[in-house]
Amino acid sequence: MSKPNALISALGGAGKRLTAARRAVAEAIAEQDGHFTAEDVLAASRSRRRVVGRATVFRSLELLADLHLVERVDLPSGDHAYVACEPDAHHHHVVCSTCGRSVEVGELGLGPILGRIEASTGFVIDSHRLEVFGQCPDCQADAQHRSA
């Protein structure tokens, strides 16, 4: 759905080689609309006739995750998936339980809550993950059509 170039140029900027396989992975990710698994990327690369080895997909995904170009999310089912994301600020993902699309949201005031947790538990917090699941506006509309 968006520009693979962003992924590709970011890759180059990190001193990583700009290989055909990585371009293919970037393209495959760019055409994903929502969260996706390694297998989805593999399938997308195959359907585009830019076949990439399974191992390379995993290696690329790991690399992109290190560069914060994609982020791993754990679905409620326990499955692992990835979402493309902006590398900049800290943010969280809101994932649609129906269609899998996700949007990013900022911190929205989580900081004070973490402060309260530190105060009440004595922990020093290193990291946190907030994963939110629900129905996106489109799927809400679809649900209404179906029931009406």
Place this chain on the structure above:
Amino acid sequence: MSKPNALISALGGAGKRLTAARRAVAEAIAEQDGHFTAEDVLAASRSRRRVVGRATVFRSLELLADLHLVERVDLPSGDHAYVACEPDAHHHHVVCSTCGRSVEVGELGLGPILGRIEASTGFVIDSHRLEVFGQCPDCQADAQHRSA
């Protein structure tokens, strides 16, 4: 560390059979101190000479998770683990990155944040997970001793 009886009686209350295997799993969980994996439970049951089959451990864990007696947490590493927890109110876990112990915290004001997310994204939120990782007080102390 705590009473397996709580798990056992809750099991009975749910119309489930109180079998030897389930007692063994409950005991194994009770002696876990922090988060644990299915393999940990299996190992604990073996060391106590109350051997339980691998499949039964997974089935029991699934059952206990359904009853909200344990909760599945996804560690930053991507591994799946479980923590024992109180079945009552909605809460989240704060997990120590060093020793794995976890404590429960309540909502602490997440509600308004979710409301803001709904407002800004148009999603209707079904569920959420907040996972917080850091150093517990004990591990902070240990770290100081070591560096001092």
Place this chain on the structure above:
DNA sequence: TTATATGCAAACGCTTTGCATCACG
């Protein structure tokens, strides 16, 4: 007695790794 639960072992699916080859820079 009868529906449930168990145990085993094999099947499974996702992910990683070893290693020889390839190609970006």
Place this chain on the structure above:
DNA sequence: CGTGATGCAAAGCGTTTGCATATAA
């Protein structure tokens, strides 16, 4: 050129399943 990347296939690991047997209620 040299190092890093690739691809294949096999290994690895956690998890699930089929099925005959055992057992709680």
